Amino acid sequence: MKAYCRSVFLAALLASGTALGAAPESKDPIKLTIHDWTGQYITTHIMGRVLEEMGYNVEYQQADYIAQFAGLESGDLHVAMEMWETTGKQAMDESLKTGKTVDLGETGMKAIEEWWYPLYMKEKCPGLPDWKALNDCAEAFSTPETHPKGRYLGGPVTWAGFDDERAEALGLDYEVVHAGTDAALFAEIQSAYERKAPILAWVYTPHWAPIKFKGEWVEFPRYSEECYNDPKWGMNTEKAYDCGKPRGWIKKVGWKDGEAKWPCAYQAVRNFTISNQAMGEMVGEVDLDGKKVDDVVENWIKNNEDTWTKWTQCS
Amino acid sequence: MRTIFLALLTAFALAVVTSCGKDDDAPPAPEENADTTTAGPTVKVSADKTHAVQPGDEITLTIEVSGFTLDPAKMEQTNEDGVGHYRVYLDDASGADYLIEGADNSTKVTVPGDITDGSHDLRVVLHNNDRTPLEPAAEGSVLLIVYRL
Numbered sequence: 535m536k537a538y539c540r541s542v543f544l545a546a547l548l549a550s551g552t553a554l555g556a557a558p559e560s561k562d563p564i565k566l567t568i569h570d571w572t573g574q575y576i577t578t579h580i581m582g583r584v585l586e587e588m589g590y591n592v593e594y595q596q597a598d599y600i601a602q603f604a605g606l607e608s609g610d611l612h613v614a615m616e617m618w619e620t621t622g623k624q625a626m627d628e629s630l631k632t633g634k635t636v637d638l639g640e641t642g643m644k645a646i647e648e649w650w651y652p653l654y655m656k657e658k659c660p661g662l663p664d665w666k667a668l669n670d671c672a673e674a675f676s677t678p679e680t681h682p683k684g685r686y687l688g689g690p691v692t693w694a695g696f697d698d699e700r701a702e703a704l705g706l707d708y709e710v711v712h713a714g715t716d717a718a719l720f721a722e723i724q725s726a727y728e729r730k731a732p733i734l735a736w737v738y739t740p741h742w743a744p745i746k747f748k749g750e751w752v753e754f755p756r757y758s759e760e761c762y763n764d765p766k767w768g769m770n771t772e773k774a775y776d777c778g779k780p781r782g783w784i785k786k787v788g789w790k791d792g793e794a795k796w797p798c799a800y801q802a803v804r805n806f807t808i809s810n811q812a813m814g815e816m817v818g819e820v821d822l823d824g825k826k827v828d829d830v831v832e833n834w835i836k837n838n839e840d841t842w843t844k845w846t847q848c849s
Numbered sequence: 850m851r852t853i854f855l856a857l858l859t860a861f862a863l864a865v866v867t868s869c870g871k872d873d874d875a876p877p878a879p880e881e882n883a884d885t886t887t888a889g890p891t892v893k894v895s896a897d898k899t900h901a902v903q904p905g906d907e908i909t910l911t912i913e914v915s916g917f918t919l920d921p922a923k924m925e926q927t928n929e930d931g932v933g934h935y936r937v938y939l940d941d942a943s944g945a946d947y948l949i950e951g952a953d954n955s956t957k958v959t960v961p962g963d964i965t966d967g968s969h970d971l972r973v974v975l976h977n978n979d980r981t982p983l984e985p986a987a988e989g990s991v992l993l994i995v996y997r998l
Binding site for chain 2: 643644646648650653663739740744745747748749750751753781782809810811813814815
């Protein structure tokens with residue numbers, strides 16, 4: 535019945551000419567990229583469902599987070615719903631310079647992804663969260679494989695993030711080990727947390743981990759563009775990356791020519807926004823409560839019609 | 850036959866109208882965590898913001914208490930069974946190290962400027978009129994995810 539009501543509502547909008555007037559301009563599928571974390575899956579499927587409601591055909595395409603820019607520039611892929619300032623800013627800037635991709639604006643979510651430890655490790659390393667305490671506690675964070683060096687479990691190498699460079703530039707006595715996948719990363723964190731074993735790892739949010747695990751992020755020198763681009767900046771005057779990761783926006787980015795092909799769809803993508811609060815709750819429903827992503831997305835679509843129908847306004 | 854058809858059509862139309870905007874439109878429940886001791890007063894706390902919280906943010910807590918009466922007029926008076934107020938603590942703080950004290954069902958709390966980036970609990974702990982905590986303790990909490998941008 536709700537689908538019927540929605541159809542009636544959308545038909546009324548169409549008839550009034552205030553929205554969806556020209557959509558869909560092409561029945562060719564709009565290819566949205568999918569990565570390997572729950573929040574991105576939710577974001578992308580919400581957008582996909584809205585585009586479908588507008589009459590577009592949508593395809594979801596698994597793609598590597600950074601390598602996807604090649605596909606976005608060639609037009610093999612069309613829209614990526616989550617490019618994080620924390621890890622994707624440089625790749626996005628480089629891609630935008632080609633003129634083949636277009637910045638489709640912020641999602642409204644604000645991100646952090648940084649070195650994280652469970653609160654019980656603070657007893658063994660009371661100087662935390664100050665990064666300068668890390669070397670004093672390297673042994674406490676070590677494993678048999680890395681001893682006496684500490685071990686930092688980073689994200690998959692495809693996430694970039696410059697943690698190897700960061701450890702070197704800041705002179706940290708840590709080995710950076712990369713998890714193979716998002717699932718492997720958080721499985722290891724969960725296992726360590728349950729055993730109260732040492733763990734220092736990449737944790738980001740919006741995500742369920744900071745909800746489930748009590749912990750803190752390490753406070754590195756604050757990021758600046760100079761830190762990443764100018765080795766002379768910061769405490770290590772010979773190396774870049776002697777600071778934390780950027781924090782901030784999560785943006786949408788797309789194939790530039792797609793804007794001419796599907797102008798109303800691109801306008802809807804530009805209009806898409808969602809809060810950290812809403813996303814955090816949906817991620818929790820999926821990863822902590824065991825609900826299916828599709829059900830959570832459908833529920834959001836059903837309960838937020840006033841929100842997403844505004845995205846479909848097309849001038 | 851025409852009358853029956855019209856009656857059926859009217860019934861269908863009414864069903865359509867009454868089904869639009871029913872309970873399935875209801876917004877999701879706010880973030881809420883309840884944590885209480887057994888067989889005593891219970892406390893449920895919800896907050897208007899729990900994700901991407903910034904130091905200095907003002908958070909509105911909604912506090913629901915059962916088996917206990919919150920009465921601001923009785924603060925600092927003689928203890929009375931089942932009557933008192935609450936204190937809001939951050940994480941493991943206790944005693945006089947509270948953020949705010951009150952007895953209203955809604956209160957605003959300012960996130961401390963020196964809070965670390967990470968997960969933190971805002972705990973609402975019931976107290977007697979003489980400002981001693983209930984024995985056994987009765988409290989509820991909400992989890993805040995804090996990080997500076």
